Amino acid sequence: MNPVQNLLMEIEGRIQNATAKGIDADCVSRSFCPKLSIQEDPVCGFAHCQIADYWSKELNEVKGCLGCNACRYGKPCVQKDAFNGFVPKIKDADCIVFASPLYFWTVSSRIKAFIERFYCIAEEDSNPPLGRYEKYPVKDCALLMTSADDFFWTFEQAVSYYQFTMVNYIGFQDRGMVLAGGCGDTNGKPQIDKTAHLQVAYEFGKNIYSE
Numbered sequence: 001m002n003p004v005q006n007l008l009m010e011i012e013g014r015i016q017n018a019t020a021k022g023i024d025a026d027c028v029s030r031s032f033c034p035k036l037s038i039q040e041d042p043v044c045g046f047a048h049c050q051i052a053d054y055w056s057k058e059l060n061e062v063k064g065c066l067g068c069n070a071c072r073y074g075k076p077c078v079q080k081d082a083f084n085g086f087v088p089k090i091k092d093a094d095c096i097v098f099a100s101p102l103y104f105w106t107v108s109s110r111i112k113a114f115i116e117r118f119y120c121i122a123e124e125d126s127n128p129p130l131g132r133y134e135k136y137p138v139k140d141c142a143l144l145m146t147s148a149d150d151f152f153w154t155f156e157q158a159v160s161y162y163q164f165t166m167v168n169y170i171g172f173q174d175r176g177m178v179l180a181g182g183c184g185d186t187n188g189k190p191q192i193d194k195t196a197h198l199q200v201a202y203e204f205g206k207n208i209y210s211e
Protein backbone atom coordinates (compact mmCIF):
# COMPACT_ATOMS: atom_id res chain seq x y z
CA MET A 1 0.00 0.00 0.00
CA ASN A 2 1.32 3.40 -0.98
CA PRO A 3 -1.08 6.14 0.14
CA VAL A 4 -1.21 9.56 -1.52
CA GLN A 5 -0.07 11.91 1.22
CA ASN A 6 -1.94 14.94 -0.21
CA LEU A 7 -5.23 13.09 -0.05
CA LEU A 8 -4.50 11.91 3.50
CA MET A 9 -4.09 15.58 4.48
CA GLU A 10 -7.73 16.15 3.56
CA ILE A 11 -9.09 13.52 5.96
CA GLU A 12 -10.21 14.68 9.40
CA GLY A 13 -7.82 13.87 12.30
CA ARG A 14 -4.05 13.94 12.66
CA ILE A 15 -3.31 10.23 12.22
CA GLN A 16 -4.74 7.87 9.61
CA ASN A 17 -4.47 4.15 10.32
CA ALA A 18 -4.71 1.32 7.86
CA THR A 19 -5.42 -1.94 9.65
CA ALA A 20 -6.26 -5.52 8.75
CA LYS A 21 -6.52 -8.94 10.36
CA GLY A 22 -3.06 -10.45 10.95
CA ILE A 23 -1.68 -13.93 10.41
CA ASP A 24 0.81 -14.19 13.30
CA ALA A 25 -0.87 -11.43 15.34
CA ASP A 26 -4.49 -10.43 15.97
CA CYS A 27 -4.13 -7.44 13.66
CA VAL A 28 -1.59 -5.51 11.60
CA SER A 29 -1.53 -1.76 11.04
CA ARG A 30 0.30 1.13 9.42
CA SER A 31 0.01 4.74 10.58
CA PHE A 32 0.31 7.85 8.41
CA CYS A 33 0.56 11.34 9.89
CA PRO A 34 1.27 13.87 7.10
CA LYS A 35 -0.33 16.66 9.14
CA LEU A 36 2.44 16.12 11.72
CA SER A 37 5.06 16.02 8.94
CA ILE A 38 5.48 12.27 9.44
CA GLN A 39 4.62 10.38 6.31
CA GLU A 40 4.55 7.05 8.11
CA ASP A 41 5.19 6.36 11.80
CA PRO A 42 6.66 2.84 12.06
CA VAL A 43 6.13 2.53 15.86
CA CYS A 44 2.98 4.49 16.57
CA GLY A 45 1.68 3.33 19.98
CA PHE A 46 -1.04 5.97 19.90
CA ALA A 47 -2.40 4.43 16.71
CA HIS A 48 -2.80 1.13 18.55
CA CYS A 49 -4.98 2.89 21.12
CA GLN A 50 -7.10 4.20 18.23
CA ILE A 51 -7.59 0.81 16.57
CA ALA A 52 -7.95 -1.17 19.82
CA ASP A 53 -11.64 -0.40 20.22
CA TYR A 54 -12.40 -1.55 16.67
CA TRP A 55 -10.43 -4.80 17.04
CA SER A 56 -11.75 -5.61 20.49
CA LYS A 57 -15.25 -5.68 18.92
CA GLU A 58 -14.08 -7.55 15.80
CA LEU A 59 -12.15 -10.13 17.82
CA ASN A 60 -14.94 -10.58 20.32
CA GLU A 61 -12.95 -9.23 23.23
CA VAL A 62 -14.50 -8.42 26.57
CA LYS A 63 -13.28 -5.46 28.61
CA GLY A 64 -13.22 -5.34 32.40
CA CYS A 65 -16.00 -3.62 34.37
CA LEU A 66 -15.87 0.19 34.66
CA GLY A 67 -17.77 0.14 37.94
CA CYS A 68 -20.30 2.72 36.71
CA ASN A 69 -23.24 0.66 38.06
CA ALA A 70 -25.40 1.63 35.06
CA CYS A 71 -26.21 -2.02 34.29
CA ARG A 72 -27.89 -2.75 37.59
CA TYR A 73 -30.44 -4.34 37.47
CA GLY A 74 -31.45 -5.71 34.07
CA LYS A 75 -30.07 -2.77 32.08
CA PRO A 76 -27.40 -3.31 29.41
CA CYS A 77 -23.75 -2.46 30.00
CA VAL A 78 -22.60 0.98 28.77
CA GLN A 79 -19.57 -0.68 27.14
CA LYS A 80 -20.50 -1.87 23.67
CA ASP A 81 -18.14 -4.80 23.28
CA ALA A 82 -18.53 -8.54 22.86
CA PHE A 83 -19.96 -9.11 26.33
CA ASN A 84 -23.38 -7.75 25.37
CA GLY A 85 -23.74 -10.60 22.88
CA PHE A 86 -22.82 -13.11 25.58
CA VAL A 87 -25.56 -12.02 28.01
CA PRO A 88 -28.44 -13.95 26.36
CA LYS A 89 -26.12 -16.93 25.84
CA ILE A 90 -25.15 -16.95 29.52
CA LYS A 91 -28.82 -16.71 30.51
CA ASP A 92 -29.70 -19.67 28.23
CA ALA A 93 -26.75 -21.87 29.20
CA ASP A 94 -27.00 -24.82 31.57
CA CYS A 95 -23.27 -24.88 32.23
CA ILE A 96 -20.57 -22.24 31.86
CA VAL A 97 -17.08 -23.63 31.34
CA PHE A 98 -14.24 -21.29 32.24
CA ALA A 99 -11.13 -22.16 30.23
CA SER A 100 -7.83 -20.39 30.73
CA PRO A 101 -4.07 -20.80 30.76
CA LEU A 102 -2.48 -20.15 34.16
CA TYR A 103 -1.02 -16.64 34.02
CA PHE A 104 0.93 -15.54 37.07
CA TRP A 105 -0.66 -18.24 39.19
CA THR A 106 -4.26 -17.44 38.47
CA VAL A 107 -6.84 -17.21 35.68
CA SER A 108 -5.98 -14.92 32.78
CA SER A 109 -7.11 -11.29 32.74
CA ARG A 110 -9.50 -12.15 29.90
CA ILE A 111 -11.44 -14.57 32.10
CA LYS A 112 -11.30 -12.10 34.97
CA ALA A 113 -12.69 -9.34 32.72
CA PHE A 114 -15.51 -11.68 31.62
CA ILE A 115 -16.43 -12.44 35.23
CA GLU A 116 -16.30 -8.77 36.22
CA ARG A 117 -19.09 -8.09 33.75
CA PHE A 118 -21.43 -10.51 35.55
CA TYR A 119 -23.12 -7.54 37.23
CA CYS A 120 -25.01 -7.39 33.90
CA ILE A 121 -26.74 -10.69 34.69
CA ALA A 122 -27.28 -10.04 38.39
CA GLU A 123 -30.75 -9.55 39.80
CA GLU A 124 -31.78 -7.50 42.78
CA ASP A 125 -32.03 -9.49 46.01
CA SER A 126 -34.28 -7.85 48.55
CA ASN A 127 -32.98 -10.10 51.31
CA PRO A 128 -29.39 -11.11 50.48
CA PRO A 129 -27.45 -13.41 52.81
CA LEU A 130 -24.49 -11.97 54.72
CA GLY A 131 -21.71 -11.01 52.28
CA ARG A 132 -23.77 -11.23 49.08
CA TYR A 133 -25.42 -8.17 47.54
CA GLU A 134 -27.36 -9.46 44.54
CA LYS A 135 -28.47 -12.79 43.15
CA TYR A 136 -27.46 -14.64 40.01
CA PRO A 137 -29.21 -17.16 37.79
CA VAL A 138 -28.57 -20.75 38.86
CA LYS A 139 -26.04 -22.44 36.53
CA ASP A 140 -23.54 -25.23 36.52
CA CYS A 141 -19.91 -24.37 35.96
CA ALA A 142 -16.58 -26.07 35.32
CA LEU A 143 -12.94 -25.02 35.14
CA LEU A 144 -10.41 -26.07 32.48
CA MET A 145 -6.85 -24.80 32.85
CA THR A 146 -3.39 -25.37 31.42
CA SER A 147 -0.03 -24.41 32.91
CA ALA A 148 3.68 -24.85 32.35
CA ASP A 149 4.48 -26.00 35.89
CA ASP A 150 3.09 -29.11 37.46
CA PHE A 151 3.58 -28.82 41.20
CA PHE A 152 0.99 -29.58 43.85
CA TRP A 153 0.51 -25.85 44.43
CA THR A 154 0.47 -24.80 40.77
CA PHE A 155 -3.30 -24.20 40.47
CA GLU A 156 -3.92 -23.28 44.11
CA GLN A 157 -4.78 -19.61 43.56
CA ALA A 158 -6.80 -20.21 40.39
CA VAL A 159 -8.89 -22.93 42.04
CA SER A 160 -9.34 -20.81 45.15
CA TYR A 161 -10.57 -17.87 43.02
CA TYR A 162 -12.93 -20.10 41.03
CA GLN A 163 -14.38 -21.73 44.12
CA PHE A 164 -14.73 -18.52 46.07
CA THR A 165 -16.18 -16.42 43.23
CA MET A 166 -18.11 -18.75 40.97
CA VAL A 167 -19.30 -21.29 43.52
CA ASN A 168 -19.44 -19.61 46.94
CA TYR A 169 -20.34 -16.07 45.87
CA ILE A 170 -22.21 -16.30 42.56
CA GLY A 171 -23.71 -19.64 43.56
CA PHE A 172 -22.99 -21.71 40.43
CA GLN A 173 -22.78 -25.45 40.98
CA ASP A 174 -19.34 -26.88 40.30
CA ARG A 175 -19.37 -29.83 37.87
CA GLY A 176 -15.60 -30.36 38.12
CA MET A 177 -12.20 -29.20 36.94
CA VAL A 178 -9.46 -30.30 34.56
CA LEU A 179 -6.14 -28.85 35.72
CA ALA A 180 -3.59 -29.63 33.05
CA GLY A 181 -0.07 -29.01 34.37
CA GLY A 182 3.11 -29.55 32.36
CA CYS A 183 1.77 -28.18 29.06
CA GLY A 184 4.95 -26.29 28.19
CA ASP A 185 5.61 -22.58 28.34
CA THR A 186 5.76 -19.81 25.78
CA ASN A 187 9.46 -20.47 25.05
CA GLY A 188 8.74 -23.56 23.06
CA LYS A 189 6.09 -25.46 21.19
CA PRO A 190 2.89 -26.46 23.03
CA GLN A 191 3.44 -29.74 24.91
CA ILE A 192 -0.14 -30.66 25.74
CA ASP A 193 -0.23 -33.29 22.97
CA LYS A 194 2.54 -35.16 24.87
CA THR A 195 0.32 -35.45 27.95
CA ALA A 196 -2.93 -37.27 28.72
CA HIS A 197 -4.74 -33.98 29.41
CA LEU A 198 -6.58 -33.67 26.09
CA GLN A 199 -8.09 -37.14 26.50
CA VAL A 200 -8.97 -36.34 30.12
CA ALA A 201 -10.67 -33.10 29.01
CA TYR A 202 -12.55 -34.96 26.28
CA GLU A 203 -13.83 -37.61 28.73
CA PHE A 204 -14.69 -34.89 31.23
CA GLY A 205 -16.84 -33.06 28.68
CA LYS A 206 -18.45 -36.28 27.48
CA ASN A 207 -19.39 -37.42 30.97
CA ILE A 208 -20.22 -34.13 32.65
CA TYR A 209 -23.96 -34.94 32.64
CA SER A 210 -23.74 -38.71 32.33
CA GLU A 211 -24.60 -39.75 35.88
Ligand SMILES: Cc1cc2nc3c(=O)[nH]c(=O)nc-3n(C[C@H](O)[C@H](O)[C@H](O)COP(=O)(O)O)c2cc1C
Binds near residue numbers: 101104191
Ligand atom coordinates in the same frame (compact mmCIF):
# COMPACT_ATOMS: atom_id res chain seq x y z
C1 LIG B 1 2.07 -14.07 30.88
C2 LIG B 1 2.22 -15.54 31.21
C3 LIG B 1 2.24 -15.92 32.52
C4 LIG B 1 2.36 -17.27 32.85
N1 LIG B 1 2.35 -17.63 34.16
C5 LIG B 1 2.46 -18.94 34.48
C6 LIG B 1 2.46 -19.35 35.84
O1 LIG B 1 2.30 -18.56 36.77
N2 LIG B 1 2.62 -20.67 36.11
C7 LIG B 1 2.75 -21.60 35.12
O2 LIG B 1 2.88 -22.78 35.43
N3 LIG B 1 2.72 -21.24 33.82
C8 LIG B 1 2.60 -19.93 33.48
N4 LIG B 1 2.59 -19.55 32.15
C9 LIG B 1 2.64 -20.59 31.11
C10 LIG B 1 1.24 -20.87 30.55
O3 LIG B 1 0.35 -21.27 31.56
C11 LIG B 1 1.39 -21.95 29.48
O4 LIG B 1 2.10 -21.39 28.40
C12 LIG B 1 0.06 -22.40 28.93
O5 LIG B 1 -0.76 -22.91 29.94
C13 LIG B 1 0.32 -23.50 27.92
O6 LIG B 1 -0.84 -23.71 27.21
P1 LIG B 1 -0.92 -23.32 25.66
O7 LIG B 1 0.05 -24.20 24.94
O8 LIG B 1 -2.33 -23.57 25.33
O9 LIG B 1 -0.54 -21.86 25.59
C14 LIG B 1 2.48 -18.22 31.82
C15 LIG B 1 2.49 -17.81 30.48
C16 LIG B 1 2.35 -16.49 30.17
C17 LIG B 1 2.31 -16.06 28.73
